[in-house]
């Protein structure tokens with residue numbers, strides 16, 4: 340069931356009881372575990388009696404303001420919100436009640452809502468509010484923790500980011516979890532005013548007992564710049580859907596990511612970039628490594644609306660398949676309704692290069708180590724412009740089954 | 744040192760090496776020449792341990808049967824092969840690769856591992872030897888290297904690995920005159936009583952710089968003639984015609 344207009348939370352709550360979950364016939368949900376999704380129970384956010392002991396060590400120790408949400412509820416003990424610069428307002432969403440914020444909470448999007456985004460609006464009362472007006476040098480870190488107290492429990496949270504004209508910031512979102520079967524439904528809503536720029540890094544490493552439903556909606560005004568890096572590593576079903584809407588002339592969006600699956604994980608990236616104004620530039624560049632019986636999905640769309648002349652977009656998706664039982668589904672989509680448009684796309688699915696493996700081994704490097712070098716070399720190309728060593732280490736430690 | 748006896752290699756129906764014999768003593772440099780497709784690279788790969796051939800015969804280095812070993816074990820036993828076509832490995836840092844290679848071999852031999860800092864000195868020395876600019880160590884292995892740069896990188900690796908037996912497969916092809924001199928100097932400075940080399944080449948020119956102790960002619964998968972460096976001069980003037988015809992007659996194939 341798809342609902343186009345969403346007036347507010349009350350309405351969303353009313354809809355929830357009659358919601359129909361997506362099915363295999365919905366292209367964007369084709370590879371989702373429909374049975375497992377149907378078994379989840381969503382409800383109002385509630386903090387756990389105690390946060391599991393293994394949570395703290397999973398949080399990357401990034402310097403700067405940090406806001407931690409556990410099961411959809413703000414965790415002041417783990418958060419660090421003192422000493423934020425005057426150009427930044429970052430706080431728990433549940434406590435933000437002023438007029439300006441209420442407007443943000445009801446923002447409507449060009450992209451269609453789906454059952455889970457309606458659930459998010461209904462139950463996602465908690466989360467993070469990030470308002471940037473100026474240049475923020477310290478990285479802003481929002482952490483979402485999933486710690487179900489009963490099996491199948493699922494919680495929702497929202498992250499609302501508002502970048503004022505000409506402002507600049509870096510936001511890292513970390514999604515981790517502990518314990519039982521469960522899920523989180525996290526929606527990040529980002530608006531960039533003219534000339535604003537945001538670097539947005541998403542780290543998803545839920546336990547493989549859990550489900551991650553992530554959705555990121557971005558609206559960009561003229562000459563704004565959005566750069567995002569997704570590291571989709573954990574969860575039984577790890578989904579991240581991006582809807583990036585370039586509404587103002589000369590805006591740029593640079594999306595890239597890495598998914599690394601093993602066991603029977605399914606890692607699903609659903610990307611839609613809409614060029615709704617002239618002379619915007621976007622790129623999508625995703626890499627996947629699939630081992631064991633894992634499945635990777637990359638569904639990347641570029642939608643060039645009438646009048647979006649001078650659009651420049653490139654898309655690439657490269658996959659490294661390490662096992663015969665692993666699977667990759669790569670689907671570039673293009674819809675062009677404007678003139679003087681340049682849209683390129685390419686997708687590859689390959690195995691480890693046997694020649695390269697032999698070359699490394701002929702230099703004395705053992706088989707396992709040689710494989711690791713090649714796999715990390717492939718994955719590393721997504722990390723090329725990630726300069727924070729804490730993040731690089733955090734990610735490197737989580738590549739492949741060896742990290743367990 | 745290296746003892747190769749009746750070595751054969753085939754892929755499916757195709758017999759590529761057809762009974763190759765070669766003896767290489769410690770400290771000797773042997774050149775192998777031969778027409779395209781005669782099996783020179785296959786011989787080098789057979790020594791280095793590439794998968795995909797059916798191999799029989801003997802290849803024994805310092806009493807160790809190489810044919811029983813995995814490629815990395817052969818490297819640990821002291822084999823180094825300079826590839827005719829070095830492989831590009833995007834994303835793998837050249838310096839990290841070299842250090843991992845050296846330390847893997849050291850570990851296999853029971854030596855202590857070299858720290859990143861100490862390794863830098865080793866690498867710099869090798870870089871100087873092949874006159875490579877520092878930037879190359881920070882690039883991905885061979886990725887985007889020119890043909891000549893790749894060949895220098897092979898010699899650089901040899902200098903770092905300090906092998907017991909180096910097999911250099913057409914390390915001179917694709918080099919300009921200066922690079923040829925650099926590579927030849929690199930090879931010469933690594934010559935020593937404890938290190939043997941097999942140099943595969945098409946050009947007498949290289950042998951002016953690297954004076955081989957022996958020259959062999961490889962035709963149809965076996966060595967059909969051996970001599971000193973004057974044999975290379977003879978080949979330069981007359982080509983392989985004599986040997987190809989002889990060999991065809993010997994094996995009964997139509998000339």
Ligand SMILES: Nc1ncnc2c1ncn2[C@@H]1O[C@H](COP(=O)(O)OP(=O)(O)OP(=O)(O)O)[C@@H](O)[C@H]1O
Pocket residue numbers: 754757759777778779780781782783784785786795827
């Ligand atoms: N994997 C393979 N499968 C089938 N044939 C092969 C294979 N590898 C090599 N050959 C064949 O074996 C023969 C010898 O090849 P090799 O590369 O050893 O020649 P070479 O002497 O090094 O030639 P060049 O001077 O051109 O480098 C060639 O005819 C080649 O096509």
Ligand SMILES: [Mg+2]
Pocket residue numbers: 783784785827912913
């Ligand atoms: Mg060859």
